[in-house]
Amino acid sequence: MARPIWTGTLTFGLLNVPVSLMPGERKVDLHFRMLDSRDNSPIRFERVNAETGEEVPWKDIVKAFEYDKGNYVVVDEADIKSAAPDSHESVEVETFVDASEIDVRYYEKPYILVPGKKAEKGYVLLRETLRDTGRVGIARVVIRTRQYLCAVMPQGDALVLMLLRYPQELVAPDDYKLPAGNAGDYRVTPREMEMARKLIQSMSGTWQPEEYHDEFRQRLQEIITRRIKDTGATATVDEPGHARQGDATNVVDFMSLLQKSLGENRRTPAKKTATSAVVKKAPARKAAKKAASKAPAKKAAAKKRAGSKPARKPALRKAG
Helix, strand or coil: CCCCCEEEEEEECCEEEEEEEEECCCCCCCCCCCEECCCCEECCCCCECCCCCCECCHHHCCEEEEEECCEEEEECHHHHHHHCCCCCCEEEEEEEEEHHHCCHHHEEEEEEEEECECCHHHHHHHHHHHHHHCEEEEEEEEECCEEEEEEEEEECCEEEEEEECCHHHCCCHHHCCCCCCCHHHHCCCHHHHHHHHHHHHHCCCCCCHHHCCCHHHHHHHHHHHHHHHHHCCCCCCCCCCCCCCCECCCCCCHHHHHHHHHHHCCCCCCCCCCCCCCCCCCCCCCCHHHHHHHHHHHHHHHHHHHCCCCCCCCCCCCCC
16 A cells, blocks of 8 residues: 655635545656667666766756856755744645536646545545535645645545646646637638538547557567466566555544634635846856766876776665
8 A cells, every 4th residue: 555645734714634645646657777689787877077077976966047157156955954844744724616617738747645544524524515506725845855836626436636737837728829710710621520420529538547548558568478387487566555544533623614714704814925137147157078088087097006807886776
């Protein structure tokens, strides 16, 4: 069973429902390693200084933002932590909107909210009320260190938390040259429209996602399985541990909380944040050609000193 991303609370008005935020999707892509075709040894990627060609140890690597070509400002871990939100274990619903008002382009990634023990009543109360009213809760949630906009909506027996894109992340259709106007402006005849309508009706059905499969992945997996059998190799899969559920220890008087929330007409306003930028100019990068000319010379010198073929270093972890 999957592990929870975090265990905390789902908050709307004065009601708090203990929940666990669980993954709502699984990755099924096949991942590949790159090998040297001459001896099938894994290829590693080194962290190399673009100017000197020398490898850079982890302790000397810092993060920076390139605000202009060749100019950087260094951002340390303290800066990143100070920008992170304080609340890490809650879904704070700020308002409720009609589900039909949300453009499908805003939906990004699903999660599932699972109620903690003894928290089923509040969970069901919100789920069924959302279903009856046709509304979804617009909230903010922190996953790891980043804050996201999200929508809480009912689906079957579950409350699904769907991450939403911010408006600035979407490309406006008007940015592209699109065929605006009526069908007649493009010489589409009424007969063609009627034929297209009949074709769509003849091909119509119900949405049954279980009938669709990633055929490319399936065929590629069969090829890999045959290769494994041919070489006598074996593959093992580690099963993740069971998730722990959050416990709710107090009996909640939902009626009094609902009445108090209505009396206060509570709606959490969007938080305003002040941002400031510090720009520090760094020397422009030197040409890559200079780095390329230095690197072979250093490697040749190292080979001469060694006098023999050096042992292969273990593969380095890719920077996260």
